[in-house]
Amino acid sequence: MKFSLTRPVKIVMLGAGGTGGHIAPHLYRLLYTLDRPARFILCDGDLVEEQNLVRQNFAPADLGENKAKALAERYSAVFGLETEYIPSFIETKTQLQTLLAPVYRFDPVRRESVAELVLLLGAVDNNRSRQLCHRVFCQAKELIYIDSGNGEYTGQVVCGVRRNGRTYYPPIGTVYPDVLEDTDKFPTELSCEEAAVSAPQSMAANITAAAAVVSMAYNILALGDSSVRQVTFSTRTVNVRPEIQKKRKRRNAA
Secondary structure (H helix, E strand, O other), X not given: OEOOOOOOEEEEEEOOOOOHHHHHHHHHHHHHHOOOOEEEEEEOOOEOOHHHHOOOOOOHHHOOOEHHHHHHHHHHHHHOOOOOEEOOOOOOHHHHHHHHXXXXXXXXXXXXXXXXXXXEEEOOOOHHHHHHHHHHHHHOOOEEEEEEEEOOOEXXXXXXXXXXXXXXXXXXXXXXXXXXXXXXXXXXXXXXXXXXXXXXXXXXXXXXXHHHHHHHHHHHHHHOEOOEEEEEEEOOXXXXXXXXXXXXXXXXXX
């Protein structure tokens, strides 16, 4: 599928922890290299804790800081981009739709206003948030939604694409329907005991998931062409398997 190489870009990432923390520095570097306006908004309501230093992209100096704030301030300053973050969890459809609404910017070459190309990156650790993203994606006229998820050694990244009100690449909730059936909670709904319990993950799995997300974003934004709809991976076998969108054969008229 082809994507514009001239439209301004807006990326909204939900989650700045295990996977999101490793996505952030490379996304800032990618946006820095683009020859067009670009925004990157990080969203997370969690604070950096001692246990996060084992596999997440934080340092002891970040302890007690909001995760989205720590990453946004660090890497936006390095690459000279505007610092944009929301230090809270996004848990309502109105919040998410407002964040994703494209801004129209004047293009001096075309001499007209052009809408931002919007990417939603899901780096969350609960299916309740994925269900929210799925609903918003299915109602969007145009949206690129890349979701990542992983356990201790395995995981998947799925890229959904909507254009002109039509779904071209299915999102995570369609590819893995059990995501929509899961009845877990939003982060703000968890008790202290529940929040302390999480599925085991590893630094290698988080980094592998992040690399797949960044690769997909790179293909879309830097190359303007992406045929990978999803990847699955295992860090135990050091194996990444993509699913490629097959090109349709042209049929000649009789």
